[in-house]
Amino acid sequence: MIVLGLTGSIGMGKSTTTAMFADQGAVVWNADDAVHALYAPGGAAVGPIGEAFPGAVVDGAVDRGRLAEALGRDETAFRRLEAIVHPLVAAGRQADLEAARASGVRLAVLDIPLLFETDGDRAVDAVVVVTAPAGVQRDRVLSRPGMTVERFEAILARQTPDAEKRRRADFVVDTGAGLDAARARVAEIVGMVLSPGWKRPDRTLSGAIETPH
Numbered sequence: 001m002i003v004l005g006l007t008g009s010i011g012m013g014k015s016t017t018t019a020m021f022a023d024q025g026a027v028v029w030n031a032d033d034a035v036h037a038l039y040a041p042g043g044a045a046v047g048p049i050g051e052a053f054p055g056a057v058v059d060g061a062v063d064r065g066r067l068a069e070a071l072g073r074d075e076t077a078f079r080r081l082e083a084i085v086h087p088l089v090a091a092g093r094q095a096d097l098e099a100a101r102a103s104g105v106r107l108a109v110l111d112i113p114l115l116f117e118t119d120g121d122r123a124v125d126a127v128v129v130v131t132a133p134a135g136v137q138r139d140r141v142l143s144r145p146g147m148t149v150e151r152f153e154a155i156l157a158r159q160t161p162d163a164e165k166r167r168r169a170d171f172v173v174d175t176g177a178g179l180d181a182a183r184a185r186v187a188e189i190v191g192m193v194l195s196p197g198w199k200r201p202d203r204t205l206s207g208a209i210e211t212p213h
Helices: 014-023 031-039 046-052 064-073 077-102 134-142 149-157 162-168 179-193
Strands: 002-007 027-030 107-111 126-131 171-174
Touching (some): 002 179, 014 027, 014 126, 014 179, 027 031, 031 046, 031 077, 046 077, 064 077, 126 162, 171 179
Parallel strands (some): 002 126, 126 171
16 A cells, blocks of 8 residues: 655645545545544543643533633643643544555545654655645635735744645645646555555655655
């Protein structure tokens, strides 16, 4: 089974591109969905987060608004939250991949916004980065309800810059060129990685990715 890690900064069209891979027959695993499940009633992260951030759990589930307030009050809070959530997400991802492999799936795509930030790129066969021109990205994000310039800039500050993502990618999908072009690029990538002669790039060294886009 080939495992692709798919990532991209906010507003680049990552969800749309992930759906295109699913249309091509790939099994998709979504990191955001995994976190939502961990935060929901009965989720494995509810108890630890409640202990680490008193008041962040309401009616047996993590209240994202209250958690956000707690994160904003403490500079070390993000690291504490990541120490709780990341291992749980990784364990769930591994279990899902093992199940997919056992069922004969040929291609799995891991939709992980913080792929590079968490060194997740070292655990996949190749990385797909979704990109778009900065102006297109900005317009998309600021059109979202409740989004502000300040919040947008704060999110960008926590993410690996787009140029760095593209430099470290094995494949790039540019959604700024339109959906048809992106769809054609996704089909091309799927055809390449599933071809008998495709060789996985060497991902043992972080950032040492030289495969042409």
